[in-house]
Amino acid sequence: MGMAGGRRTARWAIALLGCVALTVAACGGGSAPALGPDPLAGAQPQQRLSLAARDVAFDQRELAGTAGEVIEIAIVNRGTLPHDFTIDELLGEIGNTGRERPDDHAVHVTLQRNKERLLLLRVSAPGRYPFYCSVPGHRKSGMEGMLVIQ
Ligand SMILES: [Cu+2]
Secondary structure, three states, rough: OOHHEEEEHHHHHHHHHHHHHHEEEEEEOOOOOOOOOOOOOOOOOOOEEEEEEOOOOOOOOOEEEOOOEEEEEEEEEEOOOEEEEEEEEOOEEEEHHHHHOOOOOOOEEEEEOEEEEEEEEOOOOOEEEEEEEOOOOOOOOOOOEEEEOO
16 A cells, blocks of 8 residues: 555646646746747748727728738737737638637737737638627727738
């Protein structure tokens, strides 16, 4: 019993340490999940688009791009409220700036007041991809648009 019990205790201790390590990793650096390498790290944008958020609207209803090309979208928050740029479904590569909530949205970029974020995308297929602000009430108030990929 002595030896077996000791081994069992050791295994428990290792399991517990593992959980603590996972918890720390999940919480490391604030709320950002561990994403792994950025799929578009170092990619040179072939198209540059820009979008501004205000209270409560985006300054453009449509963003146009080309499938297969690296698109950089500079998104700035010119409002006083926090906003975000969200796309629910998108096939392609999404830079880590856009992968803040990969379990809930294909693209999610938090936009703090007066801050600009650079989002890199390479969309695989032509299509119309709705974007919107996911802050409660903002989409209903018109804070949405269409990313049109040809
Ligand atoms: Cu908003």
